[in-house]
Amino acid sequence: MTNKFPQRSHCPINYALESFGDKWTLLIIRDLMFNDKQSYGDFLASGEKISTNILADRLKRLEELGIVTKGAQAPNRSKVAYSLTQKGRDLLPIMLEITRWSGKYDADTYASRSFLMRLEQDRDKLIAAIRAGW
Amino acid sequence: MTNKFPQRSHCPINYALESFGDKWTLLIIRDLMFNDKQSYGDFLASGEKISTNILADRLKRLEELGIVTKGAQAPNRSKVAYSLTQKGRDLLPIMLEITRWSGKYDADTYASRSFLMRLEQDRDKLIAAIRAGW
DNA sequence: ACATACACTTGCAAAATGCAAGTATCGTGC
DNA sequence: GCACGATACTTGCATTTTGCAAGTGTATGT
Secondary structure, three states, X not given: XXXXXXXXXXXXXXHHHHHHOOOOHHHHHHHHHHOOOXXXXXXXXXXXXXXXXXXXXXXXXXXXXXXXXXXXXXXXXXOOEEEEXXXXXXXXXXXXXXXXXXXXXXXXXXXXXXXXXXXXXXXXXXXXXXXXXX | OXXXXXXXXXXXXXXXXXXXXXXXXXXXXXXXXXXXXXXXXXXXXXXXXXXXXXXXXXXXHHHHOOOEEEEOOOOOOOOOEEEEOHHHHOOHHHHHXXXXXXXXXXXXXXXXXHHHHHHHHOHHHHHHHHHHOO
């Protein structure tokens, strides 16, 4: 059987690109990681206006890649709750370094001064603190 | 005049995605940062087989974003030499965290054991060492 | 002057995306 | 047990982006 996700190479940068190298996937991961979102409707409501078919496609893909899991949290609730797996949570350092870079170069960044300060001054503690909340 | 690069939001993750959130851009940055490549032909020769029109487009875009500069290094040489600006070099921590993540989850990763070890054990020194070479 | 190398451009087919509308399933109120 | 709203998708089609092959322009080397 041929692989569903053909790979161009096993370069680590390329592996990451083939996992989440598009304009939408990291936004879903951001919402799961930092914004307490977990449902399809939550993701749809994000500021960047992802369209429904793309969202469904990306969620499916993230599940197949083992970055996200889908589960009905409370048993008698119909609402689907997505959450990050360990593989997904391990994206935290990448997300934080991206935030740092954008915080430095986007004059109008939404990232708060205080968060960027913490990131700059004690990245490792910040990571530990976030992980402690998981 | 309307902006050439419309932005969906100033979320730091989104800012990064709009800068390099596609399947090819980071590969060019990788080649500039780690593989001593600097010419159009060098990038074309990379393992992932980027096509010529996409390469030209991305190089132009990276220049416009101030991540890469284009200059004929030696004066009487026709070969164009691209290089990273400070903004581009500041992507190093992101690139390294990506490498770490892929190194952990891609069983067939090209990243060397020893490099991943160094990254795991003393990330900050590794960054400093690479920066010292610039 | 001619060939070659390099850095792109162009044209067209194929794939991915954006948008609007429709469907499926569940839980709740009656 | 049945209508209803809420949630989570799916579908169809127009637009945009990508991939591929071929062509063009400009140096430099001989």
